[in-house]
């Protein structure tokens with residue numbers, strides 16, 4: 001939640017968190033190099049909805065003002081709590097090199113890619129976050145029992161991802177002996193659901209990129225809209241199969257069977273007023289499709305549910321809550337039916353996917369402990385991004401007031417640092433946030449037409465389209481190869497002409513030496529006739545079929561013919577020249593960058609065209 005260097009006594013008392021990048025002393029936000037400057041934090045002053053009735057009692061109100069009121073504002077493409085990093089999708093010293101981050105269907109990754117992803121998650125579970133520490137006490141106790149010991153703790157990268165979710169959904173503590181207030185949720189049941197989870201993933205992806213030192217690392221997604229009652233990603237090469245010994249556990253063949261959850265003691269936090277920390281307790285529980293008491297959550301969403309949801313035109317509707325009807329946000333979140341109508345008994349799409357998991361992943365304070373959360377939310381985010389692309393909404397459709405606390409457009413999302421508003425995540429991802437999804441959606445650009453075919457790509461036709469993409473890139477590769485071959489073609493042609501020049505010189509020498517009458521040059525004739533013929537019976541095979549509709553005019557030249565020609569020339573030369581004469585040429589490779597200087601000549605390469613070299 002806060003950079004380690006800011007949670008000193010001095011930092012907390014000053015309310016300023018403007019570190020210097022790269023360990024340089026006294027260069028707040030890298031202002032000396034123009035990276036950024038330390039500014040006052042703006043917070044949302046608009047009224048929130050009626051759900052929260054305890055103003056003044058919660059550290060998360062007007063986030064992050066209870067802890068800090070000054071932060072770095074970064075210039076240009078710089079970002080981060082100290083302006084020491086590049087904005088999403090950019091890399092390099094000056095943050096001016098684009099990096100393509102493509103989030104792909106996890107089922108379509110190769111075995112190596114799957115293994116690398118699982119291994120990276122496990123590394124994140126064990127690696128202490130290099131920059132961020134978490135508060136382990138509410139603000140009133142954060143200076144410790146003696147008032148001089150800030151109550152912050154290290155946390156691993158993955159556990160930080162879990163902790164931020166827990167902190168955003170936790171209840172408002174109202175004092176010992178009083179029940180905590182549960183009518184508050186800074187990341188669900190409001191318009192901020194999509195923007196909060198989007199940033200949550202972005203931050204985690206960024207942490208993973210830094211950990212792996214790979215700026216192109218991309219989180220994959222789980223297309224959970226496949227219907228049926230099978231968790232297709234619950235296999236040991238991915239998120240873990242079911243244990244043979246315990247229906248609620250993950251197979252010991254999966255690395256995730258070793259994971260232990262954090263934030264489990266929610267009753268303690270709520271009664272004692274404490275906060276979850278990095279303490280790991282019990283294994284992940286998961287029993288996909290196993291909630292027999294609730295048959296409606298025993299099946300995954302259908303492909304058609306996604307197609308329907310994408311056609312809900314309005315981003316959100318009053319009261320901007322889990323009771324909103326005809327709201328895209330409430331539909332993708334899953335409190336409405338996929339067609340948009342609110343129905344209190346319905347659980348669909350995102351909510352349904354959570355509840356289907358039936359265990360750790362189905363409880364809001366715990367759910368990211370199950371790494372399926374990551375993939376479930378990347379797919380949710382992919383749907384959100386597709387909705388943004390299709391409907392191209394004005395930023396004003398995101399409510400600026402009267403949404404539940406934390407969900408107004410200008411609210412800084414809790415508990416992220418540096419402050420980031422919901423509005424900043426309400427933008428199409430490829431153009432504004434530096435990542436995209438490799439996903440197939442129904443109907444292409446048919447977003448406003450309810451009558452067109454809007455069937456979501458099933459895993460089968462998704463894999464067809466991935467095959468198509470692979471085929472396209474193979475074709476691109478082949479075209480490049482062809483261009484390369486054409487370049488070789490030209491060089492061969494040039495060398496042939498040089499050889500021809502040489503032959504002409506030899507002829508001269510021989511004629512001169514032997515005083516023979518001038519005769520018709522069989523060699524030159526041979527060269528010309530061979531190039532004319534483009535003979536498919538060539539012993540080297542013909543390359544004339546290379547023509548691909550992207551002609552640069554050289555496609556008709558046959559490399560095979562040139563090589564044949566060279567053979568014949570060599571034969572001719574051996575017949576008509578002495579070894580001494582051949583020595584003139586023998587140290588020249590057939591393909592070499594440098595060409596002999598040669599007179600301009602026109603060379604016929606097929607019946608209609610002449611090419612000019614010289």
Ligand SMILES: O=C(O)c1cc2cc(O)c(O)cc2[nH]1
Nearest residue numbers: 347351354361362363364367
């Ligand atoms: O009951 C629901 O609808 C429900 C459960 C659940 C768990 C979770 O982690 C979420 O993020 C949402 C959610 N909804």
